Amino acid sequence: MVKLAKTPFGFFAIEEPNQIVEMKELPRNAKEVAKLLTGDAFEKWKEKISKKYEVEAGLMDPLQVASLIGVKRKEFLEFTRKVELEAARIQLKGAIGKDYIVIQAVSGLDDLNKSINIMLNRIREWYGLHHPELKEENHEKFLRMVVEGKRRESMGIELSEADRKAMVNTAKTILEMFKTKEKLEKYLEKLMREVAPNLTALAGPNLGARLIERAGSLKNLAELPASTIQVLGAERSLFKHLQKGTPSPKHGVIFQHPVVNRAPKSKRGKLARTLAAKLALAARVDYYSKEVKPFLVKEWEERVKEVLS
Numbered sequence: 001m002v003k004l005a006k007t008p009f010g011f012f013a014i015e016e017p018n019q020i021v022e023m024k025e026l027p028r029n030a031k032e033v034a035k036l037l038t039g040d041a042f043e044k045w046k047e048k049i050s051k052k053y054e055v056e057a058g059l060m061d062p063l064q065v066a067s068l069i070g071v072k073r074k075e076f077l078e079f080t081r082k083v084e085l086e087a088a089r090i091q092l093k094g095a096i097g098k099d100y101i102v103i104q105a106v107s108g109l110d111d112l113n114k115s116i117n118i119m120l121n122r123i124r125e126w127y128g129l130h131h132p133e134l135k136e137e138n139h140e141k142f143l144r145m146v147v148e149g150k151r152r153e154s155m156g157i158e159l160s161e162a163d164r165k166a167m168v169n170t171a172k173t174i175l176e177m178f179k180t181k182e183k184l185e186k187y188l189e190k191l192m193r194e195v196a197p198n199l200t201a202l203a204g205p206n207l208g209a210r211l212i213e214r215a216g217s218l219k220n221l222a223e224l225p226a227s228t229i230q231v232l233g234a235e236r237s238l239f240k241h242l243q244k245g246t247p248s249p250k251h252g253v254i255f256q257h258p259v260v261n262r263a264p265k266s267k268r269g270k271l272a273r274t275l276a277a278k279l280a281l282a283a284r285v286d287y288y289s290k291e292v293k294p295f296l297v298k299e300w301e302e303r304v305k306e307v308l309s
Helices: 030-038 041-050 062-068 073-095 099-128 139-148 161-195 197-203 205-215 218-223 226-230 235-244 258-262 265-288 294-308
Strands: 002-007 010-015 019-025 055-059
Touching: 002 041, 002 062, 010 041, 010 062, 030 041, 030 073, 041 055, 062 073, 099 139, 099 161, 099 205, 099 218, 139 161, 161 197, 161 205, 197 205, 197 265, 197 294, 205 218, 218 265, 226 265, 258 265, 265 294
Parallel strands: 002 055
Antiparallel strands: 002 010, 010 019
């Protein structure tokens, strides 16, 4: 019977009385060793040893091994400390996945949309003083008209060159914000297809990102039951339901899904439940394997036809 030891200097199989029968020496580089120790190198070596020897449960104290391999206690502890610091860095990096970038990107998109809406309301009121008859509903067309400065006879006030320049510069800034928004949406779509391909296929990149943002991470979303995913974003309504007995919410942010949104009111709840169930499964697949599962979309589409028929 042998006892195993896992140390920054190597992996050892030790037989009584303190005889090393098998060993795997590790490089004397703290970064390389940290990668090996935080990975599955020891488990693979242990599996190999288990085929040759009967292995005793538990691991031997690494410090006991130091004297066996001729390493002084001080040297052993100093190198161990360096390896542990590198391992901590690796684990910290591993703990923050790209889903956190998704959260920042979708939150940035929300902030940008709010800023655009505020600035649009301002420029419409502002330019309306000069040209109140202009009723162009398309925001970007309206902004380009402000920049061009063309108008027929109007009841509005005349502008000085300084007035006109201030409005034009503001309109140009908002147009740039629209371009930034478009680029950010394209970036988010690409990022979501990398981070959560199945969630994206079912919900679209924008809604999928909002679900991750509401849950706090892809891991959290993958651990949520479908019933919770169904009402993510409807926390206030749910709180009122629990406290005051108001009707329970049938859906949260998943109401943004075009199928749920456009469905007859009487069928939205059923579609929301079905979609939430598929999203829960998609989130788990994305978190644990990222393997694309086309059947999820196919089953969802078939269920939609069944419910709406």
